[in-house]
Amino acid sequence: MISVEFFRISKNAWGQETLLGVSWDLIWVFIGAAVLFILVHIIYKWLFAPKKSEV
Amino acid sequence: MNSQPIQDTKDSDNIVIRHKIPDRIYHWIMATAVIVLLATAFLPIAGLKFPWVTVHWIAGVILCVIVIVHIVRALIWQDRASMNIGLSDIKHAQQAFKWVLRTSKQQPNRPGKYPLLQKLYHHGIAAIVLLLIATGGLMLAKIDTPFWQRNPYMLSAETWGYIYVLHDLAAMAVLALLMIHIYFAIRPEKLWITRSMILGWITRQEYHDNHDPEAWVIETDKSK
Numbered sequence: 001m002i003s004v005e006f007f008r009i010s011k012n013a014w015g016q017e018t019l020l021g022v023s024w025d026l027i028w029v030f031i032g033a034a035v036l037f038i039l040v041h042i043i044y045k046w047l048f049a050p051k052k053s054e055v
Numbered sequence: 056m057n058s059q060p061i062q063d064t065k066d067s068d069n070i071v072i073r074h075k076i077p078d079r080i081y082h083w084i085m086a087t088a089v090i091v092l093l094a095t096a097f098l099p100i101a102g103l104k105f106p107w108v109t110v111h112w113i114a115g116v117i118l119c120v121i122v123i124v125h126i127v128r129a130l131i132w133q134d135r136a137s138m139n140i141g142l143s144d145i146k147h148a149q150q151a152f153k154w155v156l157r158t159s160k161q162q163p164n165r166p167g168k169y170p171l172l173q174k175l176y177h178h179g180i181a182a183i184v185l186l187l188i189a190t191g192g193l194m195l196a197k198i199d200t201p202f203w204q205r206n207p208y209m210l211s212a213e214t215w216g217y218i219y220v221l222h223d224l225a226a227m228a229v230l231a232l233l234m235i236h237i238y239f240a241i242r243p244e245k246l247w248i249t250r251s252m253i254l255g256w257i258t259r260q261e262y263h264d265n266h267d268p269e270a271w272v273i274e275t276d277k278s279k
Contacts, residue, residue: 007220019216022223024100027230034231038238045242050157 071262071273073168073251078133081125082252088118089184089229096226108198115191122188137168137271140178144171167270180232183225190222 008020074082091114095107129135148171150163169177197207197215210218240249247265251257257265262273 018212019220021216021219022227026224027097027100027227030227030231031234034234037235041238050154 069259070256071259072255073248073257074255076255077128079252079255081121081128084121085118085125088114088121089233092118092187093226093230093233097230112191112195112198112200115188115195118184119188119192122184134168138174138177140171140174143167143270144174147171165265165267165270167267176232176236180229180236183228183232186221187225187229190218190225193218194222 005023005025008023009017010020011017092111095111095114099105099107129138144166147163147166150159150161153159154161154163193210195203196209197205199205207215239245240252247257247261262268262271
């Protein structure tokens, strides 16, 4: 099972947590969303989109 | 389309200026700055190690300056109304939705200079870039430059964490939106728009096929 951490966190010498930013793994979520959008649009335009001559 | 074919040549009478030179220069400087910022942000994370900080903050400052110039130019000299989202856009969207779902055989009306999706894209990425500039501007306080000394204690560690979270999420969103932007720019039916961002013009045929001349009145027609 794939687990994605959402934040980058550091701990100091006393064990206190400090927020450093979001996990770099999330970049694949954004890239995946963009690729999925593009693929869905290509398939839609290829197979389903009404042509302008279809009037 | 209901217009008569017009010869597709680059005669000055047969072209319509869609993007003036200052707007094209702005667009391509912004594009270069954004690509440099994304490369210097994410390539080191991907394992390509190089001294990225200086290039990153300089590109960020350049992006900030040209965005300010663009905002001033848009507010004072450009036609702001062409970017507003109004009732006609909602009506066009409803028509387009019905046409796409094939519940109507009537093609959607042609938009003015910018269709709704282009306006939404512009406003969305503008908000994200402004967030990047604001958070990135604060982060300049954490580095030494020829102009100031670093002061990382300006804000608490917790506040810095939230700023980094916002900056990181906005940067990833820009990467995704840039991929979608380039995809549409290279689609065959959109190349005329891409050409207009390089050369500035579209043909009158493209103007009549894709725009409502009453909603986007070109300068030569204003005198009529």
